[in-house]
Structure formats: C-alpha cells, structure tokens
Amino acid sequence: MQITESDVEHDNGHVDLLILGAGWTSTFLIPLLKHEKIKFAATTTDGRDGTIRFRFDPGSSDPTQFNALPRTETALITFPLIGQGQAKHLVRMYESTHTNKPHFIQLGATSIWKAPTWQDESSLYDSADPRAIAEDELMTCSHGSVLNLAGLYGGSRQPRDWVDRVVKSKADLKGKGALHVVHGEDVARAIVALHRNFTPGKRWLISDMHVYDWWDLVQDWAIQIAKSGDGQVDSPVSKVQRQEQLLTWVGELMIEEGIRALPRDTPSLGRVLDGRGFWRQMGIWPIQGRIR
Numbered sequence: 001m002q003i004t005e006s007d008v009e010h011d012n013g014h015v016d017l018l019i020l021g022a023g024w025t026s027t028f029l030i031p032l033l034k035h036e037k038i039k040f041a042a043t044t045t046d047g048r049d050g051t052i053r054f055r056f057d058p059g060s061s062d063p064t065q066f067n068a069l070p071r072t073e074t075a076l077i078t079f080p081l082i083g084q085g086q087a088k089h090l091v092r093m094y095e096s097t098h099t100n101k102p103h104f105i106q107l108g109a110t111s112i113w114k115a116p117t118w119q120d121e122s123s124l125y126d127s128a129d130p131r132a133i134a135e136d137e138l139m140t141c142s143h144g145s146v147l148n149l150a151g152l153y154g155g156s157r158q159p160r161d162w163v164d165r166v167v168k169s170k171a172d173l174k175g176k177g178a179l180h181v182v183h184g185e186d187v188a189r190a191i192v193a194l195h196r197n198f199t200p201g202k203r204w205l206i207s208d209m210h211v212y213d214w215w216d217l218v219q220d221w222a223i224q225i226a227k228s229g230d231g232q233v234d235s236p237v238s239k240v241q242r243q244e245q246l247l248t249w250v251g252e253l254m255i256e257e258g259i260r261a262l263p264r265d266t267p268s269l270g271r272v273l274d275g276r277g278f279w280r281q282m283g284i285w286p287i288q289g290r291i292r
C-alpha cells in the first residue's frame with residue numbers, strides 16, 4: 001500500500017502513531033488511520049511504497065536509522081523482539097534520539113498461554129518463551145503495552161487455507177482442539193483503541209471472542225470444497241479425495257473419542273481463550289466473527 005506525503009502530514013516531524021514494520025497488519029491499520037485522521041508514519045526494511053527504511057539490529061548502536069524516525073505519541077512494534085535486551089535496546093535507541101518518550105505497543109501471539117484450560121490475559125503464561133521475555137522487558141523498561149494476537153486472518157489469509165499445512169494425518173487432526181483467530185480489521189481497531197486509551201505495562205489477549213473447533217471447521221470446509229468440485233471437469237481428483245479423507249477422519253475420530261456431535265463441548269477442546277477483557281476495557285467489541 002503506497003503511503004503519500006498527504007497521508008503522513010508530518011507536523012514538525014511529529015506523528016500520532018509510528019508503525020515500526022508495515023507488513024500484513026498495516027493493510028488493515030493504515031486505511032483505518034486515514035479514516036480516523038490519525039497522523040502516522042510507517043517503516044519497512046526496504047523503504048518501499050513511501051515508508052521509512054528501518055531494520056532494527058539489536059547488535060548496533062548506530063543512531064542513524066533512529067534519527068530518521070519521526071517523533072511520535074505511540075510507537076507500534078509489529079515484528080518480534082526476542083529474549084533479553086532487545087526491547088530495552090530499541091527503547092533506549094529511540095528515546096536517546098528523540099525528545100519524547102512514546103507509548104510503545106508490541107504485537108505478540110497468544111501461543112504464550114499454554115495451559116489446557118480456559119485462559120485470559122491474567123492467566124499464567126510461558127514466561128520462558130523468547131517473545132514473552134522481550135514483551136515483559138518492554139513492559140518493564142518503558143511501561144509498554146502488549147497485544148497478544150490470536151491467529152490473524154482476513155483478505156488473502158483465510159483459515160481454511162491452513163488445513164493442508166496443519167492436518168497431514170489423522171493423528172494431526174486428532175490433536176487439533178480449539179482454533180482462535182482475529183480479523184485484521186479488529187486488530188487495527190484494537191491498535192487504534194489502545195493508542196487512544198493506553199494501558200501502561202499491560203498485556204492483553206486479543207481474539208474475536210469465538211472458540212472454534214478444528215474438527216467442526218475441517219468437516220464443514222471439506223463438505224463445501226467437495227461439493228464445489230462436483231461436476232467440475234478441471235477439479236483435481238486428488239483434491240476431492242483429500243476432502244473425502246478429511247470427512248472420514250472426522251467421523252472416525254468422533255466414534256473413537258466418544259464425541260456425539262460437533263462442535264465439541266469446550267472442556268474437550270483443551271486450551272481455550274477468553275478474549276473478552278480487552279474489548280470490555282476499551283468499550284468496543286469485535287466486528288468480525290464466525291469464520292467461514
């Protein structure tokens with residue numbers, strides 16, 4: 001997405017929100033920022049499409065790249081920071097090259113919550129996870145806030161396209177419990193809400209507030225794909241056979257595991273995420289749900 005001078009409207013080099021890493025999330029965030037007339041700037045590692053060229057190198061103390069970044073009220077870090085030291089270094093480099101201390105927001109993942117039961121933002125997480133270590137450091141050193149995101153979807157990223165990657169065997173499918181996702185539009189809304197109503201030193205769990213059952217989804221999508229392939233001469237036999245195999249696996253697993261109907265009851269899904277807290281705090285609710 002091309003960013004133009006009029007989008008950015010630097011005010012003496014000052015923006016409201018600086019996106020450090022304008023990747024997939026920004027395809028939803030930038031249109032919202034424009035709509036809300038929030039002044040922004042964005043970086044990519046190669047400076048394409050009107051962005052600022054910036055690649056964070058945790059081993060470098062050269063201020064040149066940081067000098068090129070505008071002063072901002074909120075700095076959104078979309079790329080992963082890993083382990084001890086990186087978050088502190090990034091914050092120090094930014095603050096030593098600017099006259100203000102922005103609110104830092106880091107995007108993370110919900111995979112840090114691992115227990116096979118209900119989890120929300122107050123639940124124990126894997127504090128040894130390299131990303132969680134960096135997130136904790138950001139919250140400590142700059143009172144930053146972290147949005148731990150469920151699976152990202154929207155536009156070209158559709159959950160049904162993930163099946164071939166995650167279910168290669170019946171054993172894979174047997175091991176699949178709950179799926180949690182959040183649409184890019186709601187991620188963008190969450191970022192804007194947090195920019196406006198910042199929560200220092202707080203980690204949030206961001207989902208669309210649904211718990212999806214992988215078996216239920218796989219069965220539904222297999223039926224749809226198999227039907228759409230019916231009568232189409234160019235529909236590959238292997239694709240139809242694959243859907244029939246998935247349907248068989250779901251049926252067999254239901255018998256073997258004593259599951260009477262789909263979707264499965266929540267307790268039999270294991271790890272399930274309660275994503276209500278952030279939306280309640282911000283006074284907004286997801287506008288996307290019920291993946292197809």
Ligand SMILES: NC(=O)c1ccc[n+]([C@@H]2O[C@H](COP(=O)([O-])OP(=O)(O)OC[C@H]3O[C@@H](n4cnc5c(N)ncnc54)[C@H](OP(=O)(O)O)[C@@H]3O)[C@@H](O)[C@H]2O)c1
Nearest residue numbers: 021022023024025044045055056078079107109149151152
């Ligand atoms: N995929 C999922 O389902 C999922 C689920 C939960 C959380 N997440 C997390 O959510 C975050 C946002 O995801 P996304 O899909 O929007 O990410 P993305 O498309 O990979 O975007 C990341 C951006 O960061 C930039 N970048 C990468 N390394 C950098 C570095 N060292 N210094 C500066 N910039 C750097 C990239 O630049 P270039 O554009 O130049 O490459 C890109 O613009 C990620 O942290 C991801 O791990 C993803």
